[in-house]
Amino acid sequence: MAKLVSYGDNGQGILCGATVIDDFWLVTAAHCALQLQTRSFVYVREPKNNRERSFSVKEAYIHSGYNNQTADNDIALLRISSDLSKLGIKPVCLVHDDSKLLKQYKNGVVIGYGLTLGEDSSGEPKLINSQTLQSTSVPIISDDDCVKTWRFLSLLSVKITGYQICAGAYLHGTAPGDSGGPLLIHKSNGEYVQIGITSYGADGLDGVIDQGKFPGVYTRISKYVPWIQGVIGKTSMRSSVTSSSPIYFNFLPIFSIILTVLW
Incomplete structure (x- = not known):
């Protein structure tokens, strides 16, 4: 489980969740990814010491079929800058x-x-x-x-x-x-x-x-x-x-x- 935080220059931002599914990738909701602002980070905890680490979001891929009126295809992928497997973080099945x-x-x-x-x-x-x-x-x-x-x-x-x-x-x-x-x-x-x-x-x-x-x-x-x-x-x-x-x-x-x- 990861915490997704994104905010702009005015200090206003959003909080969502995300899940690690691969070494550099997390999955979240499209309506969260659509709100990403100037600074976007995911926060995860290292299993060995429970220390919280933050990583910047490099790319967001929103499903092309996402409909913000019906919430159909409410899914997006986030790519971060670091390999989470090196921290001992395993992807969800x-x-x-x-x-x-x-x-x-x-x-x-x-x-x-x-x-x-x-x-x-x-x-x-x-x-x-x-x-x-x-x-x-x-x-x-x-x-x-x-x-x-x-x-x-x-x-x-x-x-x-x-x-x-x-x-x-x-x-x-x-x-x-x-x-x-x-x-x-x-x-x-x-x-x-x-x-x-x-x-x-x-x-x-x-x-x-x-x-x-x-x-x-x-x-x-x-x-x-x-x-x-x-x-x-x-x-x-x-x-x-x-x-x-x-x-x-x-x-x-x-x-x-x-x-x-x-x-």
């Missing part, structure tokens, strides 16, 4: 076909540096800044249920496709600032496989609190493995891509935080 995983595992894991739920002085829920990496388990919502729910919530204006996947439950989901981060399956052998990229959810506090009622929507990354491989320019990434058998309402298409950078 991807699969060409996630159907067997989704039959075997009914829950996923989301992680990110985005906002978390807290309480105001009167005890009412509110979103607060998180200073640490957060994670939670999320039930995977079936395609049919997600399609029906979003059709109802959006009065037929939002169409969930086979290139997306939904997840979430009451008090289990993503929030602003988690965009671009991963939806993972934690396999019984300890391996993590990324199946989704945080894309969007329902607007407002209710959409953050109950993502069973208002499902979080993720880009289904298995559908984009050939595109990823084509951009990186390899027939297969370094052991990170496996076969499927082994690794409104206004909707909120920008699950990133607009922040003021203090450094």
Whole structure:
């Protein structure tokens, strides 16, 4: 898991998530990459000492089919300046076909540096800044249920496709600032496989609190493995891509935080 921070000369910037998928490459959401400004950095931690390291983003590749109105093809690749494998950072596993995983595992894991739920002085829920990496388990919502729910919530204006996947439950989901981060399956052998990229959810506090009622929507990354491989320019990434058998309402298409950078 990586933190993506980008800001301009005025000190205003964005916070998103990203995931290491190869020595020099990370995957994130297209709507995050479209907001990259003058200075863009990814922050990762070295496994051996948990030290945070930052690397400048050299290139961003946004999927040509990305639609900022529908959030279709909400995926982008970032190339950084240094080889992360030299720090002992391993890429996440991807699969060409996630159907067997989704039959075997009914829950996923989301992680990110985005906002978390807290309480105001009167005890009412509110979103607060998180200073640490957060994670939670999320039930995977079936395609049919997600399609029906979003059709109802959006009065037929939002169409969930086979290139997306939904997840979430009451008090289990993503929030602003988690965009671009991963939806993972934690396999019984300890391996993590990324199946989704945080894309969007329902607007407002209710959409953050109950993502069973208002499902979080993720880009289904298995559908984009050939595109990823084509951009990186390899027939297969370094052991990170496996076969499927082994690794409104206004909707909120920008699950990133607009922040003021203090450094």
